[in-house]
Amino acid sequence: MKLPVVNAQGKELRSLEVDDSVFGIEPNHAVLHQAFITQRNNQRAGTANTKTRGMVQGSTRKVRMQKYTGRARHGSIRAPIYVGGGIVFGPQPRDFGLAINKKMRRLAIRSALSGKVADGQLIVIDELAFKAPRTKEMLGILRKVGIERSALIVTGQADRSVLASARNIHKTKVLPAAYLNVGDMLNHAHVLMTEEAVKVAEGLWGSKPADGRRAAKPAAGAPAPEQARPSARxxxxxxxxxAEPEPAKAQAASEAPAAPKARARARTAKPAEEPAPPRRGSGQAPRPARRVKAAAKPPAEEAPKPRRRTKKSEEPG
Structure with missing residues (x-):
């Protein structure tokens, strides 16, 4: 895909071959919308705060007696119905942040760039060079290249002179190519990019690596890169x-007495345990089972005899 390159006077100089995967894809509007909403939500501070009736300062005394006044019953002057009382369902500090996948964010940026190219709203200029910051010169360049409304100026690297020349122009913003985002591209009618910015964008979001941006993957069967040569030392x-050990030192080391720790370990070593009895099925007779005496049963308790009922005549008078 080729894009025309113009100069500061608005004259076309040549055509620039660009990566179709960045400037020539079919825009994905669903991903664009999701990326735009995510960026807008992440810019919210979320610090809005109100006080409920439990946070407002005020007396806890009952306003008036419950009955016999002919008026409505009230229990607190901090109730939301009173002036200066608490707020019902007011905003509280919260986090509005959203997350988006890296692949979706990259696709959204490519979709926005491709949409600007398809609508004829992306202009490539050869360079933006100012000897000193001049707002009048920047305004003249924008008019000559055909930008009458809002514009997003994208440079390859951060340029202070370009930033100072455009900061007083209404609805005009300057960004390095590495900070290009969906929100700024959708909020401005035109995008003015330098040739250097186009190359940086292709290196960041396209299939063509930019100089110094991405290291190319080695081809299959290619020789491995040479490793760094070790130092002379x-x-x-x-x-x-x-180095061979000296005979005198080797003999002294062999005849040296045992260390104190080794002697202590030798004194505290446990005697060898007796071998365990053979397992069943190994060809030897098994050990006889141990007899366990049956526990003596406790004597059964005799049930109490039923009490004999007596007649009234037999009861003592």
Whole structure:
């Protein structure tokens, strides 16, 4: 895909070959909408706050007696019905932040750029160079390239002179290409990009890597990159033969008495345990089962004899 490149006078100089995956895709309006809403919500501070009737200062005394006044019953002067009372269902501090997947955010940026190209609202200029910040010069450039409404100026890198020249122009914003976002592109009618900004955008969101932006993946079967050469000191240490121990020191080390810790471990070592009895099925006779004496049963308690009922005549007088 090719885009015309104009100069500061508005004359077309040449055509620039751009990446179709960034400037020539079919815009995904659903993803654009989701990315725009996410960006707007993440910009909200969420600090709005109101006081309920429990937070407002005021007396806790009952306003008037419950009955016999002929008026409505009230229990607190901090009730929402009174002036200066609490607020019912008022806003409270909260987090409005939303999240979006990285692939969706990248697709939204490509969709916005492609939509601007399709609508003829993306203009590529060769460069924006100012000897000193001049708002009048920037305004003249915008008029000559055909921008009459709001404009988003995108540069390759942060440029203070361009920023100072455009900050006093109404509905005009300057951004480096790395900070390009969906919200600013949709809020401005035109996008003015330099050639350097186009290359940076292709390196960030396209299939063509920009210079110094992404390292190209090695092809299959390509030789591995050479590793850094070790220092001379490490090479000498690796090539040197291992030092042999002196005979006197080796003999002294072999005849040296055991260390105190080794002697202490030898004194506290446990004696060897007896071998465990053979398991069943190993060919040897199993051990006889141990007999367990049956516990003696406790003597049964005799049930109480029923009491004999006596007649009234037999009861003592």
């Amino acid at each position: 490490r090479r000498a240490k690796a090539e040197a033969p291992p």
